[in-house]
Every structure is written in C-alpha cells, then in structure tokens.
Amino acid sequence: MDNVILIGFMGAGKTSIGIKLSYELRIPMEDTDKIIERLEQCKISDIFASRGEEAFRQMETNLLKKLIEDDRKRGDNKLGMVLSVGGGLPLREENRQLMKKLGKVIFLDAGPDTIYDRLKNDTTRPLLQCEDPYRRICDLMEARRQYYEDACTHRVVVDNKKYGDIVKEIVELCK
DSSP states (O other): OOEEEEEOSTTSSHHHHHHHHHHHHTOOEEEHHHHHHHHHTSOHHHHHHHHOHHHHHHHHHHHHHHHHHHHHHHGGGOOOOEEEOOTTGGGSHHHHHHHHHHEEEEEEEOOHHHHHHHHTTOTTOGGGOSSOHHHHHHHHHHHHHHHHHHHOSEEEEOTTOOHHHHHHHHHHHTO
16 A cells, blocks of 8 residues: 655645545554654644744654655555645655655645635644734745645645545545
8 A cells, every 4th residue: 555645735634634534545644743743742833933944844854754764664564654744844845756755645725715714713823823814825825836736646626525525536546
C-alpha cells in the first residue's frame, strides 16, 4: 500500500478526511503538525511565536526525510499510511519532491468562502490572527495555489461535498 499524503490550505479538511480515509483504507493516519508537537513537546503556535516560521518549516522538512527513511527501512513490510500535512509544508520545493517520494499526494482544493466559514472562530491558527482574516485567507490561497498544484499527483475539489463522498473519490484515485 502506498502512502496517501493530503495537502491543501488550512481548513480544507485534511485531518478530518484523513481520519475517515484511514478507516476506509484500514491504514494508520498521522498529521505532521501533531507529530512535530509531540517531538517538540509544544504547540505549533508556540513554535511560531518562539522560534519563527522558518524554524517550523525546517522541522517539517526534517520530518518528511525521516518518514522516507523509515519507509525505506521497512521495505516490503510497509503498511502504508494516510499523512495529513500542514498547509504551508508544500511551499518548499524540497518538500514537494519529498512528498512525491513518500506516496500519492492529494490536493484537497477548497475555496476561500469554505475556508473562512470553517476557520472564522478558530484562534489556534497563527497566520489568521489578524484584522481581516478573510482577506488573509484569499491572499495566502492565491500565493500557495501553484505550490499545491505542483506538489500533487491528484486534485480533489472539496467545496459543497460530504466527507464520505470525498473519501470515495480519493479511494478511487489511489487504486
């Protein structure tokens, strides 16, 4: 079983869909942000505040390298996993290449209205703690779209779809 890597903007549903997909495929699910929080023993927002975004982005790159190395060590005994990645992880060219080595990369493509509706009351997103979160979402999405498209092997539009339908679409793409 190949790994399935879910990418997309924050709030696109990577974690929620990842959990449901892992049940459907009967493989484990991990989230890069959660792994980093466990390794660093602090929240992502605290890493951003104390060490900055660049330090966090390097942690993401190092984690991808470790996951690839772990896969190599397992060889044919690899079970596969669903991996949900942070919204900014695909910004680095190195990360885009590493993800493709790790497995199938699925871009969960959500529009700005969907993202805003999901995140408007979420105070845990450091990049959205600003005066005009909707404008920030639009600006960030525009800046990141090409990176997501370059990183993915498949794109799934998630606007106005139920999670179950999205999962079925991904399962079909992964066959």
